[in-house]
Amino acid sequence: MPQSYEPAINRQSRSFPYELRSFPSRLVGGKVPAELAKWMQAVTLGFHGDTLGDAEIELYATSAEVDGQVVTGAYLIDANAPAGAWGPAYPVATYAYHRKSLNVGAGTLLPVHQITGVTVRPSHRRRGLLRAMMGSDLAQAKAAGIPIAALTASEATIYGRFGFGVATDNSTIEVTVKGGLDFIVPAAVHRGVVEIADVSTVRDLHNEIFARVHATTYGSIGRQDMYRLSASGEANYGLAKPMKNIRAALHYDDAGTVNGYVTYRPRRDKKRPSVEIIDFLAVDDAAYLALWNYLGSLDLIDVITWDSAPVVDPLEWAMAAKRLYKRTLTEDHLWLRILDTPGALAAREYPVDGTLTIHVGDPLGHASGIFRITVVHGKATVTRCPEDGSVESELSMGVSELSSLYLGGVSAHTLQKAGRIREESPRAVARFDAMFAAAEAPHCMTDF
Structure with a gap:
């Protein structure tokens, strides 16, 4: 006999037939709560990962607890799923955050709200879930006094409408090393x-080395606990078992202290033997170039590939044959x-003192207003101005544009030519670019 199914519910019968529920990623009584386990399976579905086993779920939950991760799920309410389908205990959309820091220069590590795990089930898209x-999460972050939110995007066209702007780029490179560098x-x-x-040594050293690199790298953002394991090939999101062919090299400074790896x-490709860099951290230029010299000395290898290289890379200018360094992406x-314009800008x-009045538009209202930026001896005082017509702005932009300009990864001149600022x-524009110029290109070494 054919299997009998309950009729599907009419999800359009309510304007928003979902409930948003948030809870921490943590073990309770040494076990992963069922609600959290189902949330993780929904995230894995959204990113096309393998179905998680109990050991993998426990590993991810334990690691996320170290980060203080808080997750949100959107759940169908007043509904019964058709027989055989995932039930309402599984969220139809997922979202998570943790909070760490962003290096904004001069040794300042600014608190940052890092968003991750964002998915919407295909059968529930275009319902206002994201x-x-x-909206709810950013409002709570603003209320908590966090000046900036951040994410790394799987798709490039989703987050601009929420006020996010691209602040750093990464390059994928191929360095030909056949015969040595x-x-x-x-x-x-x-x-x-x-x-x-x-x-395993890298697993144990990771947090200490990254903290030193993070403190001196403009544009760097804090890493989650899982990086200890992914850097050493022991586990990663979507792969909770060790990779057997991961190798590690450490750099020691003149005092014998590890300051990079x-x-x-x-x-294994007979036509083009290569090495893929998994993780690369160097506290200073000496460690960075010495480790590249080591990679260039590997026998039986033609090419080194890396998908997280800085856009401005000292290696390219250190090599005798610059053409052997290629950016493939x-x-x-x-x-x-x-989220907080005065707090972020201050x-x-x-690099240059001066005064400039800007108007910032924000459809969500968190960063909008007219602000006078006064820089003296490299430090800014940011004053909110009345919006009654008594103060005229000199430059107008959206919060997405200001967020892209914040680290100096793009110039106001470029965004003006793109039609994005007025x-x-x-x-x-010239005064803004002089004031916001960065001494170095921002570089972020963290995905989340």
């Missing part, structure tokens, strides 16, 4: 010592969303 989750200044790549280590995986990486440093006073 807008509901995002030659450097213009050989002495620059021979400072300190590089030695092989067990990958690289983990990598050989690719450059794409957006870190997206920022200013936190960063400025100059209300002569030379305002």
Whole structure:
């Protein structure tokens, strides 16, 4: 006999037939709560990952608890799922956040609200679910005093409408090393010592090394606990078992202290033997170039590939044959969303003193207003101005544009040419660019 199914509910019978529920990622009594386990399975579905087993769910929950992750699910209410389908205990949309810090220069690590795990089930799209989750979460982050939200996007066209703007890019590179790497200044790549280590050593060193790199890298954002395991090849999201062919090399400074590492995986391809970099952290330039010199010395390898290289890379200019360094892809990486305009702008440093009045539009209202930025000795005082017509802005932009400009990864001049900002006073764009110029290109080494 054919199987009998209950009739599907009419989900259009209510304007928003969903309930948003938030709860922490944590074990209770040493076990993963069923609600959290189902939320994780829904995230895995959204990112096309393998179905999670109990051990994998426990690993992810334990790691997320270290980060203080809070998750949100959108659940159908007053509905019965058709027989055989996932029931209402599984969320139809997911969202999560944790809070760490963003390096905005001059040694300042600014608190940041990091958004992750965003999915909407295909059968429930265009119902306002993402807008509901995002709107509620950003409002709570603003109320908590967090000046900036951040995410790394799987798709490039979703988050601009919520006020996010691209703040950093990453490059995928191929470096030809067949026959070894030659450097213009050989002495620059021979400072300190590089030695092989067990990958478990990287797992144990990761947090300390990253903290040092994070503190000195403009545009860096905090890493989640899982990076200890992914850097060492022990586990990753979607792969909760070790990769057996991960190798590690450590760099020691003149005092014998580890100040950098690289983990990598050989690719067995007879036509084009290569090595893929898994993670690469270097506290200083000496460690960075020395580790690249090591990679260039690997036997039987033609090419080194890396998908998280900085857009402005010292390696390219250190190599004797610059053409052996190739960018195969450059794409957006870190997206920022200013929530507190005075707080965010006052936190960063400025190379040029001056005064500028800008108008910021924000459809969600968190960052909007007219603001006068006064920079003295590199520090800004940001004053909210009345919006009664008594103060005229010199430059107008949306919060997405201001968020992209925040780290100096793009210039106001470029966004003006793109039609995205409006100059209300002569030379305002040039003055903005002089004030917001960054001493170095921002670089983010974290996906989340």
